[in-house]
Amino acid sequence: EIVMTQSPPTLSVSPGERATLSCRASQSISSHNLAWYQQKPGQAPRLLIFGTSTRATGVPARFSGSGSGTEFTLTISSLQSEDFAVYYCQQYNNFWTFGQGTKVEIK
Amino acid sequence: QVQLVQSGAEVKKPGASVKVSCKTSGYTFTENYMHWVRQAPGQGPEWMGWIIPYSGETYYAQKFQGRVTMTRDTSLSTAFMELRRLRYDDTAIYYCARDALGADDAFDIWGQGTKVTVSS
Numbered sequence: 001e002i003v004m005t006q007s008p009p010t011l012s013v014s015p016g017e018r019a020t021l022s023c024r025a026s027q028s029i030s031s032h033n034l035a036w037y038q039q040k041p042g043q044a045p046r047l048l049i050f051g052t053s054t055r056a057t058g059v060p061a062r063f064s065g066s067g068s069g070t071e072f073t074l075t076i077s078s079l080q081s082e083d084f085a086v087y088y089c090q091q092y093n094n095f096w097t098f099g100q101g102t103k104v105e106i107k
Numbered sequence: 108q109v110q111l112v113q114s115g116a117e118v119k120k121p122g123a124s125v126k127v128s129c130k131t132s133g134y135t136f137t138e139n140y141m142h143w144v145r146q147a148p149g150q151g152p153e154w155m156g157w158i159i160p161y162s163g164e165t166y167y168a169q170k171f172q173g174r175v176t177m178t179r180d181t182s183l184s185t186a187f188m189e190l191r192r193l194r195y196d197d198t199a200i201y202y203c204a205r206d207a208l209g210a211d212d213a214f215d216i217w218g219q220g221t222k223v224t225v226s227s
Contacts, residue, residue, distance in 0.1 A: 035213035035214075037152075037214075043219075044202055044204075044217035044218065044219060044220050045152060045202075045214075045217060046217070047207070047213055047214060047215050050207065050212070050213040050215075056215065088151055088152060090152075090213065090214075092211060092212060092213060095154065095168065096142070096154040097154065098151045098152045098153070098154070099151055100150070100151045101151050
């Protein structure tokens, strides 16, 4: 099983600032097979990014993804109030596994 | 629009079974794999398996093999997930989620979740 490790567990950021979230895979995965999700309290996860860097329909351009091999990053360029949430990475290179999440909270 | 609507919350005793439904609309049910994912309190999501609605073929994560059964009713455009021999640590929110490109992809549409509580 490919284990996904996210860091940091919690990220405190002020509105308007940049947030950088990291995700490491326990083995190399194709960049085609890495996604990011946003989850707000009481809601299902929402697909933000797939294929490492492609935004899903309706996702604002302030969200961007990058990386390759075992290291991947989600960047939110200028945090808006609606962006405070938990973010999960997911690999679908070999079945499907998720990270434990990074909570982005208001500083 | 594409929607997945799940059945309501359940409370079960240890050893019992639970069956969750996922009614789809807004797309052709048989064209996309349907996955089941669960999320225990404070944890990341955990993939349980998939069903191919067209054929009924299933694949279950090793952890759940022998305890889970995924089925579908194409006439109702609905998928089902049954988990047997429930344990306290099966307490979680269970989601159905559509495979984005049909198969082996990310999950683009999720149901609202079904809370399953295992309690004596």
